[in-house]
Amino acid sequence: MAAIALFTSLATQSQVALSQPAKVTIAPQFSPNPLQVEGVGGGDVAASTIVGTSATQTGPCSGFVNTNPDHVLKLTKFFNSLNLQVESDxxxxxxxxxxxGVWCNDDFDGKNPGISGQWQAGDYAIWVSSYRKNHSPNYTLRVREDR
Structure with missing residues (x-):
């Protein structure tokens, strides 16, 4: 099944706190694979406050984010093996x-975080945090289906 990808881009870093999250909708066998979405992370709220925990089985809920997520990923069906990874300088x-539930990660691949595994259908709020409060790192979010 072909993927439907809808993107809402953020024009400037100063708009991040007020912007709606970038929305992406995918189904199994989406293309291109990996799908790449650019973003600007960070904020002034502790990530652990947003998700209500300081750590999960996949890692710590570290850094600072905005109240609104950076992205919303909508999966139209179950994915047996999906990988989300952030790449940033x-x-x-x-x-x-x-x-x-909630999944957090830091340093999945070097300094870049990622989450891999089986994913249920539904909406996923995604935040990319900075370790410095009110700092806005640029990043690329890569969504890859292992086939």
């Missing part, structure tokens, strides 16, 4: 809240 962390 700066040290970031990844926070995901969706069906079945």
């Amino acid at each position: 700066e040290d970031t962390a990844l926070i995901i809240k969706g069906p079945g």
Whole structure:
């Protein structure tokens, strides 16, 4: 099944706190694989405050984020093996809240965070945090389906 990808881009870093999250909708067998979405992370709220925990089985809920997520990933069906990874020149962390719980990670691949595994259908709020309060690191979020 072909993927439907809808992007809402952020024009400037100063708009990040007020912007709606960038929305992406995918189904199994989406293309291109990996799908890449650019973003600007960080904020002034502790990530652990947003998700209600300081750590998950996948890692710590570290850094600072905005109240609104950076992205909302809508999965139209179950994915047996999906990988989300952030690539940035700066040290970031990844926070995901969706069906079945909360997942956080730091340093999945070097300083870049990532989450891999089976994913239920539904909406996932995604934040990319900065370790410095009110700092806005640029990043690329890569969404890859292992086929």
